[in-house]
Amino acid sequence: MIAIGEASRRSGVGIETIRYYEREGVVPRPVRAANNRRLYSEDDVGRLRFLKRCRDLGFPLADAKALLELSHRDDDECQSVKTIAERHTAKVREKIEELQRLEAALAELTRNCSDGNVSCPMLNRLSR
The missing domain is CATH 1.10.1660.10 (Multidrug-efflux Transporter Regulator; Chain: A; Domain 2)
Structure with a gap:
């Protein structure tokens, strides 16, 4: 111990x-x-x-706990594990899509930036 x-x-x-x-x-x-x-x-x-x-x-804590419980069972729980993993994979894909949209928005905002501007186009756009 x-x-x-x-x-x-x-x-x-x-x-x-x-x-x-x-x-x-x-x-x-x-x-x-x-x-x-x-x-x-x-x-x-x-x-x-x-x-x-x-x-x-x-994995969210609830899913991690469910997987832990499934790992200690004697019967084959592969389908339950697969369901949890597929649900998590779908959420990961949603997050990736969201991050790609965020990246595109930031790229568009910074595309208008240039050194030496008196007024920053990005800050002006964010202020609107």
């Missing part, structure tokens, strides 16, 4: 994030030592690593 600092180091999840996951019921509360310090098992660290990977891929 290890302390929260070591669990954080091994999993790559910050201490405050670990505490947040515990409060929100994303991971089970750890056992406590006689001095009331949290103690984590290798399984706990594995859960934290799993959640970190999910979050690194941009």
Whole structure:
């Protein structure tokens, strides 16, 4: 059993994030030592690593929790996992489209900029 600092180091999840996951019921509360310090098992660290990977891929916490729960089931939940991943992929594509529109708008605004102007065309356009 290890302390929260070591669990954080091994999993790559910050201490405050670990505490947040515990409060929100994303991971089970750890056992406590006689001095009331949290103690984590290798399984706990594995859960934290799993959640970190999910979050690194941009999954919302609710989906990361659902995937974690599915990973601990005995039956084959591949279709459920696929559904969650496809839904997330669609959201990622929407964000990419939104960012491309933003990039085009910024490019149009900056296209009119030139060094040495007394009045900045971009600021004038933003003011309208």
